[in-house]
Amino acid sequence: MLDLSTDKVAQVIVRARELESRTGAWELPDRRHPGEETADMVLEALRNDPSRLALASFLHEMSRGELCQLVALMWVGRGSFDPEDWNDALATAHEEYATAAALARYLLEKPLLAEHLEEGLERLGYSVEDVEADVR
Numbered sequence: 001m002l003d004l005s006t007d008k009v010a011q012v013i014v015r016a017r018e019l020e021s022r023t024g025a026w027e028l029p030d031r032r033h034p035g036e037e038t039a040d041m042v043l044e045a046l047r048n049d050p051s052r053l054a055l056a057s058f059l060h061e062m063s064r065g066e067l068c069q070l071v072a073l074m075w076v077g078r079g080s081f082d083p084e085d086w087n088d089a090l091a092t093a094h095e096e097y098a099t100a101a102a103l104a105r106y107l108l109e110k111p112l113l114a115e116h117l118e119e120g121l122e123r124l125g126y127s128v129e130d131v132e133a134d135v136r
Helices: 006-023 039-046 050-060 064-078 083-096 100-108 113-123 128-133
Strands: none
Touching: 006 050, 006 064, 006 113, 006 128, 050 100, 064 083, 064 100, 064 113, 113 128
């Protein structure tokens, strides 16, 4: 099913978790519009964060096919697709995102990326502990 190296998935999970823990990513207040925080405002504030730059760099080194699989895995993890619908999830990722850059940007915008990827691995029958063991 998953044709993407689980080592690469684990690297993305670890880097996404670092970003989320370093920044309190989705809890930053917006000083311009108190009480009206949006994902776009938070992403703007995090644009130059070293953890975000490391994740972005890693994603940009991946091929479009690998990124499509990563997006499909995230969708399975968040419940947008069932594991048995893997091929549909993968086809949708290929149809909706024409370039690797668009796929990487989409993934960088996801505040629960690490959690969704872990859940996706589990739903596809992979042991998250085994996948992440070599990266830690």
